[in-house]
Each structure stands twice: as structure tokens, then as C-alpha cells.
Amino acid sequence: MSVLLIAGSPSERSRSATLLAHVGQRLAQHRIHAETLNIRNLDAQALLQAQFDHPDVVKAAQQVAHAKVIVVATPVYKAAYSGVLKVFLDLLPQTALQGKTVLPLATGGSPHHMLALDYALRPVLQALGAKQILSGIYATDAQVTHLPEGGGVLHPDVASRVDVAVQTLLSEALNVRDASFAPVRFEQVRLSV
Template sequence: MSVLLIAGSPSERSRTAALLRAVGERLSLRGAQVSELRVRDLSPQALLLADFSHPSVLQATAQVAAADVLVVATPVYKAAYSGVLKVFLDVLPQDALKGKTVLPLATGGSPHHMLALDYALRPVLQSLGAKSILPGIYATDAQVVLNPEEGYTIAPDISARLDEAVNSLVDDKLWRTFSNAGRFSPVPFSQVRCSV
């Protein structure tokens, strides 16, 4: 299973990045091939001018296309996901997430903005064709604490939800692999025979 972690924070070091890293570490331990895309590293001019042919946009689009699973993380500003993430999602092809499973993550200063995942981000992910969008995980500043030495501490309740989400991602991928393994060939309805 290939997983792309999409960091939608404009900051280099953030609670959003810490939450995303925690998911990536858990997925790596479960055998997933994990890579990361930091939207802040893409050409700002290309994103703002919707330059679909810019090399950084083409490379990012290719990373999205190659992944089975996307984990999209964003800080919440003014009850919505980040503008950095918005301009990136705007340059993706309309069917960029077709057939993909997505886990949305968000961080914010208080619990008052947790619905931004469901009312702002989820509709955009659906419009891009995501096959399955897992329940989002929202963490407040108090639940993801950045330590001075580049580390972070995640509250036990958020950690448990991350474990549950990773289990869902891995189980979904295993089920799809098993169901596509071809144990039985499809039978057209016209060939179905019934005997009593």
C-alpha cells in the first residue's frame, strides 16, 4: 500500500505536521510505503496562478496519482482549511482522487472549529472523486504539544483515534487486495443457473 502524506500547513514546523508524522510512523510500522508532499514547498506562483504545467505542480500531481491512500492534514484558519491546501487542491485534475481512500486530519486552537473537516474539506475531497473518506481527526493545540527539541507529544485520546484510523486504512486495503485477488471469476447474470 502506498500512502502520500499531504502537509497543508504553511509553517515548516507545526502541530499539523506532527499529527501527520504520527500517522506516517504508524503506517510505516504496518508495512505501508509512505512518502510526504509538503504543499508549502511547491511554487507559490504556480499554485496561485493555477499553472498546471509547472514542474512542481506536475510532480505533485504525479505523487497524488501514484498513491493508493492520501492522508491530508491542515490547520484550521477562520473555520476552514488552509489557503495553501486550497490552492493545491484547485490545481489537481477533477478526478485526481478517483478510487483513493483519504484520511483527513486537522488542527486548531480550540474545539470550536472541528466541523471544518466535515463542512469545508470533505466536500472538496468528494468532488475530486475520493472513493472513501474516513472520519476526520481534529486535534486542538492542547492535544498536540510541540517540544523544543523538534519532538511532539500527542494526547492519549488523539493517539487512540490515530491508531483506529490506521487500522481502518490497513484493513480496507487488505480487504480490497483480497477481493481483487481473483479467487472467483465474475459470472454474468445471463449464465446463472438455478436448480432445486
């Protein structure tokens, strides 16, 4: 596995999960398979009581260990990332993100919570040893619309930022090159003066 999508919302249907799903879909368009880890599905007692040897916690930590790229999504509550995500990150080893590229995503009720990405989540990701933390994507609730049949739609501005972030992941972290430009051999280069 090379990409792990971590859903840090306590709700099954959340805007942050929709944002995360869109990143996964964009990666799939480039034939990149991403696994999803929904923290809310882990054993709550094991998380809250810091049972490091619980099978759910062990499996989730292994998923993080095997990933090259981590995309973590969270709702923002009271200017901080979700408690579910906090409990999970606290159970990871100090070097859990060492050598990994991380893309943080967040959703919140208003633009005023945007800085939670930089002032609340980023320091924890750095403390876990992330090699590179990309510029996060923050979307307000109004920019992520749930559809009655499931799934959701992103505001064009947010969708554009997702596209840019995925392109950065592809080129910088996953070494996937744009196929629209074929490599040119040095002998074929012509110089005109």
C-alpha cells in the first residue's frame, strides 16, 4: 500500500469524509489505489483506554506504517481537530509518520476555523515525524454539499484545490509523471539561436 486515507470524523456521513473521498477518487483516476481507515470504526474502548495491543489499534498502526502518503481529514470543532483523531494520533509511535508525505484536510462551519490546520493539526503531524506536510485544504460546510443518494459535491474552488493537491502528491510523493509529456532523449534536443 502506498496511500492511506484517514477519516477522522466521529460521524458516518460527514463533510470531511466527502472531501477525503474526492481525494481518493482523484488518485484512482491516476491508477493509485488508496486504502481508507475510518477511525470511528475502531474499538472505542481500545482507543480511549490506550490499548496499544488491541487488534484494531495494531492493524490501524500497521496501515499507517505501510503507507508512503497519508491523507488525513477531520472536522473542526471549537478551533481544533476532532477528538477521535486526537485519540488515534496519540496511540501512534513517535516516529509513525517518519519519511511520509501528509496532506491534511479539514471542514468547518465557517472560515474562522481555517487556522486549525496550521495551529492544531500540523504541529502534531510534525511531532510524529512527517517528512513533508503539504498545504492543507480547508472547506466550509457550505462548500461541501451532501447529496440525498449519498456522496457529495465540492464547490468548484475546493475541487480545484483538491486537484492541485493530488497533482502535488502524484509528482512529489508518488513519483507519477504527467503522461501527456513524453520523455525526450538528449540526442533529440535541438538548439536554435
